[in-house]
Amino acid sequence: xxxxxxxxxxxxxxxxxxxxxxxxxxxxxxxxxxxxxxxxxxxxxxxxxxxxxxxxxxxxxxxxxxxxxxxxxxxxxxxxxxxxxxxxxxxxxxxxxxxxxxxxxxxxx
Numbered sequence: 001x002x003x004x005x006x007x008x009x010x011x012x013x014x015x016x017x018x019x020x021x022x023x024x025x026x027x028x029x030x031x032x033x034x035x036x037x038x039x040x041x042x043x044x045x046x047x048x049x050x051x052x053x054x055x056x057x058x059x060x061x062x063x064x065x066x067x068x069x070x071x072x073x074x075x076x077x078x079x080x081x082x083x084x085x086x087x088x089x090x091x092x093x094x095x096x097x098x099x100x101x102x103x104x105x106x107x108x109x
Contacts, residue, residue, distance in 0.1 A: 009070065010055050011032040014071050015028050015075070034059075039054045
C-alpha cells in the first residue's frame with residue numbers, strides 16, 4: 001500500500017512599504033487568498049525567515065507539514081527595468097545562461 005501526501009502551497013505577494021512606526025522602507029509579504037495578516041522584514045532574508053515562521057499559521061497546519069512557498073513581487077519600475085535589460089541582452093545575442101550569469105554578477109556588485 002502506497003501512502004501519498006498532499007503538497008500544500010502558499011503564495012505570498014511581496015511589496016516594499018513604509019513602516020508606519022519608523023518610516024523606514026521594509027519588505028512586506030501578504031499571503032494571497034488569505035486575509036490573515038502579513039509579515040515584514042528589513043531585508044529579503046529577514047522577510048523569508050518571517051514567512052517560514054508564518055506559513056503554518058496561515059494554513060493552520062502542523063509545523064512538520066511541508067509547505068511550498070511561492071513569491072510574487074510587485075515592485076513598480078523594477079519589473080519594467082528587468083524586462084528592458086533582458087530584452088537588450090537578448091538583442092545583443094547574449095544567451096540565457098550568460099544573461100543569468102551577468103545578472104548574478106551585477107547584483108553582487
